[in-house]
Amino acid sequence: MQITSPAFKANARQAMADADLQRALGNVERGFIEKRAKAVAKMPEFEELRDSARDIKNHTLAYLDLYLEAYETRVTEAGGKVHWAADAAEARNIILDICKSVEARRVTKGKSMISEEIELNPALEAAGHEVVETDLGEYIIQLRGEHPSHIIAPAVHVNKDQVEADFRRVHTNLPADRNLDEPETLLAEARGILREKFLSADVGITGANFLVAETGTSIIVTNEGNGDLTQILPRIHVVIASLEKIVPTLEDVSQILRVLARSATGQEFSVYTTLSTGPKHPGDPDGPEEYHVVLLDNGRSAMLGSEFEEMLRCIRCGACMNHCPVYHAVGGHAYGWVYPGPMGSVLTPSLVGVDKGGQLPNASTFCGRCESVCPMRIPLPKMMRHWREREFERHLSPATVRWGLGAWAFAAKRPRLYQFVTGLAARGMALAARNKGRFGWLPLAGGWTKYRDLPAPQGQTFQQMWAKRSRRA
Amino acid sequence: MSSRETILATIRRSLGANAGDRTRAATVASRLAEAPKGLIPARGQLPDDKRIQLFARMLEDVSATVERVADAGDVPQRLAKFLKGHNLPPQIVRGEDALLAGLPWDKAKTLEVKVGRADGSETVGLSRAFGGVAETGTLMLASGPENPTTVNFLPEVHVVAIRAEDIAGDYETVFARLRKAYGKGKMPRTFNLVTGASRSADIEQTLLLGAHGPRRLHVMIVG
Numbered sequence: 110m111q112i113t114s115p116a117f118k119a120n121a122r123q124a125m126a127d128a129d130l131q132r133a134l135g136n137v138e139r140g141f142i143e144k145r146a147k148a149v150a151k152m153p154e155f156e157e158l159r160d161s162a163r164d165i166k167n168h169t170l171a172y173l174d175l176y177l178e179a180y181e182t183r184v185t186e187a188g189g190k191v192h193w194a195a196d197a198a199e200a201r202n203i204i205l206d207i208c209k210s211v212e213a214r215r216v217t218k219g220k221s222m223i224s225e226e227i228e229l230n231p232a233l234e235a236a237g238h239e240v241v242e243t244d245l246g247e248y249i250i251q252l253r254g255e256h257p258s259h260i261i262a263p264a265v266h267v268n269k270d271q272v273e274a275d276f277r278r279v280h281t282n283l284p285a286d287r288n289l290d291e292p293e294t295l296l297a298e299a300r301g302i303l304r305e306k307f308l309s310a311d312v313g314i315t316g317a318n319f320l321v322a323e324t325g326t327s328i329i330v331t332n333e334g335n336g337d338l339t340q341i342l343p344r345i346h347v348v349i350a351s352l353e354k355i356v357p358t359l360e361d362v363s364q365i366l367r368v369l370a371r372s373a374t375g376q377e378f379s380v381y382t383t384l385s386t387g388p389k390h391p392g393d394p395d396g397p398e399e400y401h402v403v404l405l406d407n408g409r410s411a412m413l414g415s416e417f418e419e420m421l422r423c424i425r426c427g428a429c430m431n432h433c434p435v436y437h438a439v440g441g442h443a444y445g446w447v448y449p450g451p452m453g454s455v456l457t458p459s460l461v462g463v464d465k466g467g468q469l470p471n472a473s474t475f476c477g478r479c480e481s482v483c484p485m486r487i488p489l490p491k492m493m494r495h496w497r498e499r500e501f502e503r504h505l506s507p508a509t510v511r512w513g514l515g516a517w518a519f520a521a522k523r524p525r526l527y528q529f530v531t532g533l534a535a536r537g538m539a540l541a542a543r544n545k546g547r548f549g550w551l552p553l554a555g556g557w558t559k560y561r562d563l564p565a566p567q568g569q570t571f572q573q574m575w576a577k578r579s580r581r582a
Numbered sequence: 583m584s585s586r587e588t589i590l591a592t593i594r595r596s597l598g599a600n601a602g603d604r605t606r607a608a609t610v611a612s613r614l615a616e617a618p619k620g621l622i623p624a625r626g627q628l629p630d631d632k633r634i635q636l637f638a639r640m641l642e643d644v645s646a647t648v649e650r651v652a653d654a655g656d657v658p659q660r661l662a663k664f665l666k667g668h669n670l671p672p673q674i675v676r677g678e679d680a681l682l683a684g685l686p687w688d689k690a691k692t693l694e695v696k697v698g699r700a701d702g703s704e705t706v707g708l709s710r711a712f713g714g715v716a717e718t719g720t721l722m723l724a725s726g727p728e729n730p731t732t733v734n735f736l737p738e739v740h741v742v743a744i745r746a747e748d749i750a751g752d753y754e755t756v757f758a759r760l761r762k763a764y765g766k767g768k769m770p771r772t773f774n775l776v777t778g779a780s781r782s783a784d785i786e787q788t789l790l791l792g793a794h795g796p797r798r799l800h801v802m803i804v805g
Contacts, residue, residue: 136786137787140783140787153623153624154621154624157594157621158620158621158623159752161620161621171597172606172610173597173610174590174593174601175607175610176591177590179614183767187678187768193584193589194585195585195588195589195793212745228792243794245761245782245785245793246782246784250786255632262783262784262787264784264785269785269786272785290617291632292785292786292788292790293790296782296785296790296793297702297792300792300794301795304702304794306805307794324767324769325719325769326773332780332781332782332783332793333734333780333781333795334780334781334793334794334795334796335794337734338734338736338794341732341735341772342732352589357610358613358614359612359757359760360618360619360757361617361620361756363752363753363754363757364620366753367623367772374783377643377719377777378641378777379717379721379777380776380778380779380780381771381780382774382775383774383776384772384773384774385772386769386770386771386772386773387771388771389725389771390726392676392726393725393730394677394730394732395699395731395733396699396725396771396772404589406585406589406592409591410592410593410596411751412596413596414596428788430738434635466671471602536629560643562647563641563668580704
């Protein structure tokens with residue numbers, strides 16, 4: 110997909126003017142936050158579990174090479190195969206070769222953000238395979254020719270009436286006068302259509318929430334059961350996962366699962382957590398005959414040891430975007446690539462470069478809600494600041510920003526000058542706004558005053574007030 | 583150099599680690615061998631009767647139905663009654679599980695029992711769970727001829743029998759049992775953790791039951 114992250118500002122303006130999108134985004138703010146809060150309140154040990162989950166991932170990342178080797182050994186022992194992919198193109202080619210090996214006609218897919226990252230669907234289609242997304246949200250956006258706008262609720266930007274229109278447009282073999290008023294009937298229609306696809310697929314591709322080194326197991330966490338039908342019915346099961354999904358043992362997975370669903374959907378536990386290991390055993394009446402894991406790097410190994418290493422703890426729950434005021438306002442597509450919201454603002458520059466993703470770390474109010482809800486305690490605002498620094502160092506920020514920051518830095522490094530200038534400005538601004546107490550327009554601050562007033566200073570700077578207080582005490 | 587080697591080399595360089603470092607290797611080996619437990623929430627450590635109560639309550643919270651069957655011999659009749667009560671056809675598909683195979687099926691004469699995998703034509707599947715977890719009302723099912731995975735997902739209604747003694751407080755206890763049953767580092771092809779019936783909230787974040795898997799989950803606690 111074309112990366113439109115550099116056009117974030119234009120994307121955001123467009124998103125805010127999109128009435129359908131704004132209607133749909135209301136569901137994010139209303140639903141997710143309350144559900145998570147309730148689930149967390151029911152688990153008194155939640156904060157300790159977050160610490161535990163963080164520590165497990167930190168440990169794993171420190172020994173990532175060894176855990177990956179151990180994992181690969183187990184997968185091989187179980188009769189599966191691990192394919193290492195350095196980048197997106199290599200991952201695509203591996204999967205294309207597997208599909209070609211069985212002359213796959215139909216390929217079903219469970220939800221996977223890595224599949225989006227490597228742009229798998231267009232490649233499969235170009236090679237002549239029919240690709241069917243089976244997660245309801247993914248299916249809806251596939252019909253619409255769109256990309257996910259949320260990492261766990263891909264169609265969160267779409268309203269029910271839009272889904273109805275898409276189903277009528279595409280499912281033309283069904284009676285045109287059928288009633289699709291209720292979401293239940295939409296779901297039933299999708300279930301019926303996708304059931305046929307599941308039963309006739311040649312290859313099933315799923316993502317993975319976790320890879321377990323102890324057993325060579327891949328794990329998917331879903332509510333619909335589509336991931337399960339995708340992987341148990343076709344002859345071949347392909348797992349596509351990035352390499353930081355690894356955890357040491359089943360005990361470690363148990364810890365992280367305790368924070369995943371609660372943070373994501375506010376469920377105590379997702380409906381289906383499925384552990385898959387190798388192909389079917391001799392005598393098994395069902396399950397795939399071949400099991401492949403494509404392990405994707407695509408820039409992650411270089412994040413280790415950098416100030417962005419902690420991002421590799423991310424378990425893709427979506428809590429950061431669910432709680433982000435910027436995401437609430439503009440939705441996921443405005444971010445311009447695969448990963449939206451705060452986690453995307455950190456990850457996108459890491460994976461596609463700060464020259465393309467540098468706008469995103471600036472799309473933050475630094476309110477800190479993302480970090481406060483992150484089950485893995487990833488310091489997202491801190492890392493966005495690191496990206497801003499890098500952007501500045503590489504002279505990628507606009508000239509006005511650079512000039513402004515330069516002027517501020519010059520004064521800030523000279524305390525007397527700084528106090529003099531700010532004191533003058535506070536007095537001057539208080540005087541200028543003495544009638545209204547606020548500014549409706551200010552030179553150089555049009556970006557602010559165009560949308561809201563700026564409260565006027567009261568006449569003294571913070572430092573002056575502080576000094577006065579100290580003298581009094 | 584293959585991508586495997588490149589990736590591993592980049593990781594080691596980023597971490598400042600050496601490939602032959604014995605201390606690192608020993609740390610990883612012992613973590614994998616010992617599999618230390620983390621924090622188990624208090625609600626995962628309840629005594630027997632309270633544990634089973636919590637298991638049932640958590641399942642009911644996610645719209646599953648639960649019944650207690652004191653005598654395993656009553657399962658066929660109770661199952662027939664459940665199907666009748668919900669206007670479901672008296673036909674089920676199940677695997678070769680010893681507990682299920684040993685039930686007195688002749689006591690429920692109207693019930694038609696197909697043994698094997700599901701193919702999508704069946705309305706009701708019956709499985710026996712390997713274990714249960716009270717903490718979240720989670721059933722754990724191991725694949726194989728005893729309990730084919732297709733039985734868990736293709737039928738509209740999934741009925742799961744679980745022995746009361748197989749209900750643990752936490753996930754870790756069942757994983758430890760799994761290790762004993764299959765051997766350290768070995769797994770059944772598919773191990774399903776099931777907590778409720780299939781659902782989706784992908785249309786306007788409204789929760790609907792019966793997405794792609796079973797629309798209804800019924801659990802029989804035996805013993």
